[in-house]
Amino acid sequence: MTSPPALAFIPALGLAMIWFGLKGVTLVLFSIIPALYLYQSHLRRSVHRLLTAPDPEPVMRGYDIFEEGIEQVISHVASKDLKSSLFCVEIDNFQDLCDQYGRSTMQKTVKSIGERLLASVRDIDLVCQRNDAQFAVCIAPVRYLNTVLCRDMADRFQQTLQETIHIDGERVPMSVSIGFCLISSAAEVTAAAWLERSVSALAKAREQGPSAIERLPVKPPAVPPSSPDRREEIRQALRSGQIQPWFQPQISTHTGEISGFEALARWVHPTKGIILPSDFLPLVDQADLFEQLAETMMRGGFAALKAWDNAGFDVPAIAVNFSGPELSNPALIEKIKWELDHFDLNPDRLVIEILETVVSNVDDDIITKNIHQLEQLGCRIDLDDFGTGQASIGAIHQFGVTRIKIDRSFVARADRCSKQKQVINAILAMAEHFGVETLAEGVETVGEHTALAQLGCDHVQGFGIASAMPFEQTLQWIPQNTAKIQHLPKLVGGIR
Structure with a gap:
C-alpha cells in the first residue's frame, strides 16, 4: 500500500472522518486494508504462477491479471534479452452481425471465437477478452521473434477464427481484423502504452477493410529517421x-x-x-x-x-x-x-x-x-x-x-x-x-x-x-x- 495509487485514499479518508468520525474510519480501515492487501498479493501470485507454472490448458484471463501479466512479460523481455508480441483481434462488423443474427446468437459466437483463440496459443501465452467483439493475446517471451513470424501467427489466428460458426441452427460467416505490436529488450514501454499501440494497429487494420492485418512499432518515431x-x-x-x-x-x-x-x-x-x-x-x-x-x-x-x-x-x-x-x-x-x-x-x-x-x-x-x-x-x-x-x-x-x-x-x-x-x-x-x-x-x-x-x-x-x-x-x-x-x-x- 505504498505505491502512488494508494495515496489516492488520503482525500477519501479525510472526507470519511468528517462523516463518520475517527472511530468509524478506524473500523473501515481495519476492514478494507487487509482485503486490499490480500487481493493485491493474490493478483501478483496469480501472475507469477501464470508465467512460471502455467495451467495445463490456456484459459481466458480477467483483465486485471492480463494487465499484470503484460507488465511481467515486459520485465522478462527487458531482463533476459527476449522478445514478445501483443495482438488485438476483433470481429469485423460485429454490430451488423448482431442485427442480423440476434444478440444471443452472437454472444454464443463470441464464446466460440474465444475457445478457438485459446486453442491456437500455448499454455504460457496470455489471452483476454477486452470487450464484446475484441480479444488480446500476449505471447510469452521467446528468444527469436520478428515481424515476419508475427505476421505468420496473425495469419494462423485468422485462418482458425474465420471458419464459419454454426450456432442454434444459424451459419454465421466470420472475419476478424488483427493488429499487433512487437517488443524487444531495447523497448522502454509500459503495459498501457504497449496495449495502446496494439489497439492502434488494429484500428489501422480496420481502415484497410475486413480481414486485414496491420502492425505498428512499439513507439512512433518522434523525429523521422532522416539523419x-x-x-x-x-x-x-x-x-x-x-x-x-x-x-x-x-x-x-x-x-x-x-x-x-x-x-x-x-x-x-x-x-x-x-x-x-x-x-x-x-x-x-x-x-x-x-x-x-x-x-x-x-x-x-x-x-x-x-x-x-x-x-x-x-x-x-x-x-x-x-x-x-x-x-x-x-x-x-x-x-x-x-x-x-x-x-x-x-x-x-x-x-x-x-x-x-x-x-x-x-x-x-x-x-x-x-x-x-x-x-x-x-x-x-x-x-x-x-x-x-x-x-x-x-x-x-x-x-x-x-x-x-x-x-x-x-x-x-x-x-x-x-x-x-x-x-x-x-x-x-x-x-x-x-x-x-x-x-x-x-x-x-x-x-x-x-x-x-x-x-x-x-x-x-x-x-x-x-x-x-x-x-x-x-x-x-x-x-x-x-x-x-x-x-x-x-x-x-x-x-x-
Whole structure:
C-alpha cells in the first residue's frame, strides 16, 4: 500500500472522518486494508504462477491479471534479452452481425471465437477478452521473434477464427481484423502504452477493410529517421545487396500454373533480420532512393528470370513496382532497354506495376510519355490496388493497361460475403468489356481462391498461395507447384 495509487485514499479518508468520525474510519480501515492487501498479493501470485507454472490448458484471463501479466512479460523481455508480441483481434462488423443474427446468437459466437483463440496459443501465452467483439493475446517471451513470424501467427489466428460458426441452427460467416505490436529488450514501454499501440494497429487494420492485418512499432518515431547516417545506411544496404528482391508467385486460376512472380523488396539486415518494406520505405523516400530501389528490383528480377530459364522452369514474367519518382525519369525507357538487352530478355517478360493513385494523380507529361513508351516497347502494364484510387475507366485505355490487380479489401471473404462477390463481379465485367486481364491480390484462404476462380478472375496472388520468398526457395517451390497441379483432374477443354 505504498505505491502512488494508494495515496489516492488520503482525500477519501479525510472526507470519511468528517462523516463518520475517527472511530468509524478506524473500523473501515481495519476492514478494507487487509482485503486490499490480500487481493493485491493474490493478483501478483496469480501472475507469477501464470508465467512460471502455467495451467495445463490456456484459459481466458480477467483483465486485471492480463494487465499484470503484460507488465511481467515486459520485465522478462527487458531482463533476459527476449522478445514478445501483443495482438488485438476483433470481429469485423460485429454490430451488423448482431442485427442480423440476434444478440444471443452472437454472444454464443463470441464464446466460440474465444475457445478457438485459446486453442491456437500455448499454455504460457496470455489471452483476454477486452470487450464484446475484441480479444488480446500476449505471447510469452521467446528468444527469436520478428515481424515476419508475427505476421505468420496473425495469419494462423485468422485462418482458425474465420471458419464459419454454426450456432442454434444459424451459419454465421466470420472475419476478424488483427493488429499487433512487437517488443524487444531495447523497448522502454509500459503495459498501457504497449496495449495502446496494439489497439492502434488494429484500428489501422480496420481502415484497410475486413480481414486485414496491420502492425505498428512499439513507439512512433518522434523525429523521422532522416539523419545523414541513416541515409548512408540505406544507400549502403542497396549497394551491398542487403536490400534484395523476394518473389511472390502469381497463379493462373484456369490451370494452376505460374503466370509470373512479383519482385518485393526485403532488407536482410545483418543484425536486425528481415525488415519489411513498411519499415524502410519511408527512409528510402527521405534519401531520394526510389529509383535505385526500382533498379535493384528490376535487375534482381531479370537475373531470376534467366536463372529460371536455365533451370528449365516456365516463368513467363516478372512484375516490378514503379512509383512516381521512377516514372518521372526522362531516361527510364533507355535504362529498361539496356537492362533487357543485357539479360537478353524480351520486353513482354517485364510487367510494370503502377499504383492506381499514380495514374489518377498524373499531371506530369514525362510520366504519361514514359507509360506510353513502356507499352510501345512491349512491356505489360498492371494497374495496382484497383478500386482504392480515383482513376477513371478511361485511364485503362489511355495508359494501355493489360491487367488490373483487384485490391485485397475487395478480395477478403469473397467466398462468404455476397456484397464482396457483387463488387468483384462488377470489376470482372468491366475488365472483360475493356479486354484486360484480372489478378486478385491478398488471397489468403482456399475459399477465397476457389471463389475467385469460380467468378472468373484470371490470376491470384497472396499468402494463401505462397508468401514472398528468397530466390533460392523458388527453386524448390516451382517444381512442388508443378507436381501438385499435375495431379489435379482435367476438365473439358483441358482446363484443370
